[in-house]
Amino acid sequence: TQLLEQSPQFLSIQEGENLTVYCNSSSVFSSLQWYRQEPGEGPVLLVTVVTGGEVKKLKRLTFQFGDARKDSSLHITAAQPGDTGLYLCAGARDSGGSNYKLTFGKGTLLTVNP
Amino acid sequence: GAVVSQHPSRVICKSGTSVKIECRSLDFQATTMFWYRQFPKQSLMLMATSNEGSKATYEQGVEKDKFLINHASLTLSTLTVTSAHPEDSSFYICSVSPDTNQPQHFGDGTRLSIL
Numbered sequence: 001t002q003l004l005e006q007s008p009q010f011l012s013i014q015e016g017e018n019l020t021v022y023c024n025s026s027s028v029f030s031s032l033q034w035y036r037q038e039p040g041e042g043p044v045l046l047v048t049v050v051t052g053g054e055v056k057k058l059k060r061l062t063f064q065f066g067d068a069r070k071d072s073s074l075h076i077t078a079a080q081p082g083d084t085g086l087y088l089c090a091g092a093r094d095s096g097g098s099n100y101k102l103t104f105g106k107g108t109l110l111t112v113n114p
Numbered sequence: 115g116a117v118v119s120q121h122p123s124r125v126i127c128k129s130g131t132s133v134k135i136e137c138r139s140l141d142f143q144a145t146t147m148f149w150y151r152q153f154p155k156q157s158l159m160l161m162a163t164s165n166e167g168s169k170a171t172y173e174q175g176v177e178k179d180k181f182l183i184n185h186a187s188l189t190l191s192t193l194t195v196t197s198a199h200p201e202d203s204s205f206y207i208c209s210v211s212p213d214t215n216q217p218q219h220f221g222d223g224t225r226l227s228i229l
Contacts, residue, residue, distance in 0.1 A: 006157075033217050042120070042207050042220035043158070088157060101148070102209075102218060107157040 003027075004091050006105025014113050016078050021087055021108045024071040029091035030100065032072045034063055037086040037107075046074075079112045086110075117141045118210050120221030128229055129200060135193045135224045137208030143188035144210040148218065149181075152205040164191040198228045 005024045013019055023032070031050045035043035047056050049065035049072060056063045060083075062075040072089055086109050090102040119138040127133060137147055145166045150158040162183055163171040170183035180202075182194040195202050205225055209218040 031217075035220075040223070040225065042118075042209075042222045045217050045219070048217045086155075090158075100211075101160060101163065104157045104159075107155075109155060 004089060004103055004105040006089055006108060008108060009106060010109050012111040012113065013079055015080055017112075019076050019079055019110070021074040021089075021110075022071070023073070023089035023091075023105050025091060026070065027091075027093075028069050029093060029103075030069075031092045032065055032069070033090045033092065033102070034072070034074055035088040035090060037088060043088055076110075079110075081112045081114050084110055084112050116222075117219040118208065118221040120208055120224055122224060123222060124225045124227075126227045126229065127198065130197055131228075133195045133198055133226060135195075135206055135208075135226075137191045137193070137210070137221055139189045139210040142210075142212045144191075144212070145188060146211070147185060147191040148209045149183065149191075149193050150207045150209065152207060152223070154205075158207060161193075164193075166191075195226065198226070200228045202226065203228045 007022050031048055033048045034046040036046055037043040047063045052067045052069045054065045060077045064073045086107045088107045089105040092100040119140055121136045125133050147164040149161045151161050152158050160173050161176045164183045164185040166185045166188055172178045185191040205223050207220055207223040209220045211218045
């Protein structure tokens with residue numbers, strides 16, 4: 001079983017602070033995706049990283065894929081209350097040539113206080 | 115616009131009832147869809163992979179006779195929770211992807227509450 005260890009599980013910070021969320025695994029993933037989920041809704045894709053060492057930026061969010069494609073991080077600069085939500089990392093593993101399966105981390109519940 | 119439509123969004127019913135949840139791919143044909151279950155403030159757990167025209171593939175520990183999956187067309191998969199009990203209460207979410215190299219798109223989920 002390919003596990004994704006996501007940390008921290010809970011994070012409560014003040015508006016304007018920076019934060020980093022980590023996802024680590026002992027296994028290699030073909031790609032890794034980050035999602036944000038609000039209560040009562042499905043996850044919404046933020047980014048997909050595919051290449052080892054890849055860095056992608058989405059406004060104040062910076063995503064990095066480890067060189068060995070086993071870990072990833074999400075860094076948020078100057079967090080705002082609107083960033084509050086459950087952040088999920090998910091690693092994709094090939095399931096025999098057909099559509100891949102996603103293995104989800106446990107999620108990071110972020111609260112940004114005004 | 116939405117890529118995936120999931121219906122109903124919320125169901126409240128008595129113990130022993132069977133409940134059907136629909137997942138529709140709106141933008142593309144999907145030979146494969148995925149069904150997840152999520153408990154409050156927890157992550158998504160893959161339940162099964164729904165395959166168009168063939169049997170679903172269930173993850174370890176998921177009862178296939180309890181959670182019936184039908185993928186009769188390239189745009190529709192259904193999950194039926196048979197003889198539901200309070201412990202089946204959860205948030206059920208489906209996802210679709212146009213192909214292996216594309217990310218999955220998730221429905222808005224179905225909140226199932228069994229009394």
